[in-house]
Amino acid sequence: MSGNRVKRKRTFDTTAAQAGVGADKAFGAVSVPIYPTAIYRYDAFGKNRGYDYSRGENPTRHAAEEALAALEGGTCAVAFSSGMSAIAAVMTLFRSGDHVLCSDDLYGGTYRLFERILAGYGLRFDYVDMGDAEAVRRRIRKRTKALFIETPTNPLMKIADLRGAARVASGAGIVSIVDNTFLSPVLQRPIPLGIDIVVHSATKFLGGHNDLIGGAVIVSDPSLAEKMRFAQKAVGAILSPWDAWLLLRGIKTLHLRVARAQENAIALVRFLSSHPFVRKVFYPGLPGHPGAKLHASQADGPGSIISFELARERAVPRFLSSLKTVLLAESVGGVESLITHPATMTHADIPPEEQAAVGLTPSLVRLSAGVEHIDDLVSDLAQALGKARR
Numbered sequence: 001m002s003g004n005r006v007k008r009k010r011t012f013d014t015t016a017a018q019a020g021v022g023a024d025k026a027f028g029a030v031s032v033p034i035y036p037t038a039i040y041r042y043d044a045f046g047k048n049r050g051y052d053y054s055r056g057e058n059p060t061r062h063a064a065e066e067a068l069a070a071l072e073g074g075t076c077a078v079a080f081s082s083g084m085s086a087i088a089a090v091m092t093l094f095r096s097g098d099h100v101l102c103s104d105d106l107y108g109g110t111y112r113l114f115e116r117i118l119a120g121y122g123l124r125f126d127y128v129d130m131g132d133a134e135a136v137r138r139r140i141r142k143r144t145k146a147l148f149i150e151t152p153t154n155p156l157m158k159i160a161d162l163r164g165a166a167r168v169a170s171g172a173g174i175v176s177i178v179d180n181t182f183l184s185p186v187l188q189r190p191i192p193l194g195i196d197i198v199v200h201s202a203t204k205f206l207g208g209h210n211d212l213i214g215g216a217v218i219v220s221d222p223s224l225a226e227k228m229r230f231a232q233k234a235v236g237a238i239l240s241p242w243d244a245w246l247l248l249r250g251i252k253t254l255h256l257r258v259a260r261a262q263e264n265a266i267a268l269v270r271f272l273s274s275h276p277f278v279r280k281v282f283y284p285g286l287p288g289h290p291g292a293k294l295h296a297s298q299a300d301g302p303g304s305i306i307s308f309e310l311a312r313e314r315a316v317p318r319f320l321s322s323l324k325t326v327l328l329a330e331s332v333g334g335v336e337s338l339i340t341h342p343a344t345m346t347h348a349d350i351p352p353e354e355q356a357a358v359g360l361t362p363s364l365v366r367l368s369a370g371v372e373h374i375d376d377l378v379s380d381l382a383q384a385l386g387k388a389r390r
């Protein structure tokens with residue numbers, strides 16, 4: 001029977017675990033070597049080995065990019081020095097006067113880039129609920145060039161319709177972009193659903209250990225790939241070889257970390273939902289979540305990020321200051337559980353009126369479950385909620 005097997009695509013887990021394996025042609029090193037070199041010597045006039053200057057190409061970065069493309073189901077990935085520089089590179093596709101329709105509860109840093117930098121170059125942004133593809137289609141104008149989507153959104157966990165958005169965008173001849181940071185490719189792969197461009201803050205789940213800042217753009221269309229490679233080289237916000245190596249190492253356990261963090265999150269949601277000092281829990285895995293069904297149709301799990309409102313706004317500072325195991329810090333997706341106060345921390349650049357308009361209240365906190373033991377996380381939240389009673 002052997003020798004006649006149907007060729008089967010590698011599973012996601014194996015692709016992740018073996019990220020970078022095979023990249024070293026010189027010695028067969030299993031761990032991709034770090035190439036901290038700016039330049040590459042030519043073998044002869046007009047003849048090099050595919051590398052000339054590391055802003056354009058670097059072997060360590062290249063190995064990380066190959067891994068990212070494979071995990072997202074794209075054909076090309078381009079790695080950047082941060083999630084924000086990846087998003088900024090994508091925005092070089094647009095020109096003055098162009099209009100972009102965005103999810104209405106966007107990551108604070110993305111909103112800041114759009115409104116406080118790019119608006120000054122004549123780009124225009126509108127914010128809509130991406131849960132209803134038909135409503136999105138009606139908001140498209142003559143100068144609309146793209147949809148910029150987060151799902152689940154940050155911090156209110158609204159769900160966008162990815163297949164619907166892909167259909168609307170291709171029907172209108174515009175580009176669909178998804179920031180896939182919150183779920184990682186373990187749980188959601190927008191490109192196979194028809195989305196054109198995926199962006200990531202690799203600082204979060206992909207790196208996974210809170211030891212690097214990085215970003216990535218993944219595409220499958222060859223002309224978009226060429227434009228993104230050009231933007232990377234022209235703007236120059238590249239991922240360093242050291243960080244590319246750390247990213248590769250993080251990716252090797254991505255599927256394990258994401259699964260464990262999600263398991264913890266599901267247990268924490270159960271605990272929080274029945275706690276008297278918690279008013280409301282936002283989590284796409286809850287049957288009462290308005291986007292739960294849509295989410296389940298396009299993602300493989302609810303993820304490990306939970307937002308919840310305390311019953312009393314006044315209790316927020318005491319609750320956050322009382323936590324001992326869960327760290328008060330501004331990020332998500334690492335091995336450590338983190339908690340943040342969006343209104344004053346991650347989303348402080350969004351004006352209070354706009355925060356209120358989307359439902360982001362000062363009593364809301366956002367928790368990213370890590371991979372610690374669940375008993376330690378529950379008991380920490382329980383003691384801090386107890387102190388928040390007063």
Ligand SMILES: *Cc1c(COP(=O)(O)O)cnc(C)c1O
Binds near residue numbers: 150
């Ligand atoms: C963190 C984050 C970003 C920005 O990424 P950096 O790596 O911090 O520059 C963008 N989008 C989302 C959803 C994020 O969580």
